[in-house]
Amino acid sequence: MKGLFCRAGVSDAQPKFVIQEMTLPDVLGSHQVRVQVKACGLSPLDLKLLADVGIQRDLIPVGREVAGVVLQVGPKVKFFQPEDEVVGVLPLDSPCSGLCDVIDVDEHYLVQKPEKLSSVCVASALRDGLCAYTALHTHAHMAAGHTLLVVDGASSFGLMVTQLACYHGVKVLTTSHSPQNHTFLEQLRPSVGVQDPLLARVIPVYNGSSELLPLVLEETGGLGVDIVIDSGVHLLEEEESEDMKLHLHKHDIISALAVGGHWVTSHQDLQLDPPDCRLLHLKSASVSFLNPEVWTASSAQQGRYLHILKDIVEKMSTGVLRPQPEEAVSIYEATVAMETVQRRQKKKAVVQL
Incomplete structure (x- = not known):
């Protein structure tokens, strides 16, 4: 064998x-x-x-x-x-x-x-489902009426997060990383029940993220989102690789959070500078690290x-x-x-x- x-x-x-x-x-x-x-x-x-x-x-x-x-x-x-x-x-x-x-x-x-x-x-989808469940329930303590920003909602992980959150009555915003992804996300509908769009807003970031914060604040009445789930973070302004350009900058994510918000990150080596920590402190917001292996690494x-x-x-x-x-x-x-x-x-x- x-x-x-x-x-x-x-x-x-x-x-x-x-x-x-x-x-x-x-x-x-x-x-x-x-x-x-x-x-x-x-x-x-x-x-x-x-x-x-x-x-x-x-x-x-x-x-x-x-x-x-x-x-x-x-x-x-x-x-x-x-x-x-x-x-x-x-x-x-x-x-x-x-x-x-x-x-x-x-x-x-x-x-x-x-x-x-x-x-x-x-x-093919079990790992993404497990990560989505862990991020929303275990880390972010999702509840009906919350608002959520999913970074790269067209990815396999982002799609599972979006569907699970919508099922529980969460208002979901997401970013799109290409025109094709934008069209796909705009057309998302539930498979059963009322066929309203799954997403409240799709925010394009493939030409830059300058519109992200104004659109998030517009959708949330100026309050920010209760939960942000990323698929990677842009740490430094000088990072110019194509992959990094599509990730949101850490300051944009923190700025989009509401008071008492939760940021769930997949970035293992996240570094927060004192101004970032100060802004999180002022908002009484929290950061959680999403490790998909934690369930099988510990039997607790x-x-x-x-x-x-x-x-x-x-x-x-x-x-x-x-x-x-x-x-x-x-x-x-x-x-x-x-x-x-x-x-x-x-x-x-x-x-x-």
Whole structure:
């Protein structure tokens, strides 16, 4: 049985992705489930995070968002039976690559997959759904009547945030990073119920962000938004790379916040200068860091994590959350697809087994 693994590069060299043979033990652990994988999502590997939590291996398994069918269960497994369809995220220290035909995983990392939800769809969108749920519920404490600014609402993550927030009665504003994205966001409608636009305002920033703050204040009666969720931050004025130009500057984000607002950032190395901190202090606003791995890195809230996963897949199956369709690639293209994802030339990929 073969799986995809990462051989981390020496110094600044790019990591290499290789196909390796692996075998499963003859006997399952007490709470383990043997799953035949149907689809696996590929996301960039955070090698620095793995080192920080003490996971250092010559070969690191690749592919952790999996969907499949239960083949066999351990003697103490309570929640699953053979032939159950399941979905989940493998833990950071999992010895198995999600791209293996068959894997062993603890039952506490899996939930039932609704029958009408495709394996490819849920494997490609599960991570974005988990991040959206964590940002809105865990960090921002979203409630009906709040206003939310989503940076890059046309991205797969931004789309999940937008749909989840609208479902809970939040007024959503978003930025668009190209004319095509702007048109797509303007045409967003819910799949059920009243077909009003999902978004209160789409703010174009592909020609600069100078109009952002006036338009946010116009939409909120001069008060600012209760929540901002970014997909990256522009820290320095002299940063001129194309990617950085599309991110909002940290000062624009803080200025757009209302009193008591929450800023949820995906930027690992955020640096706030004293004037930024002073403005946050005056607004009594807060900053939270969105780490999508925190649920599987710590078992302190395992029950809550499983509740979130179950709610995400149920909302996908009923059409509340409609992820952007991701074209699946074959196992033979997995190495090339993962290299593209790791170089950030593509945000994610999904492999159908």
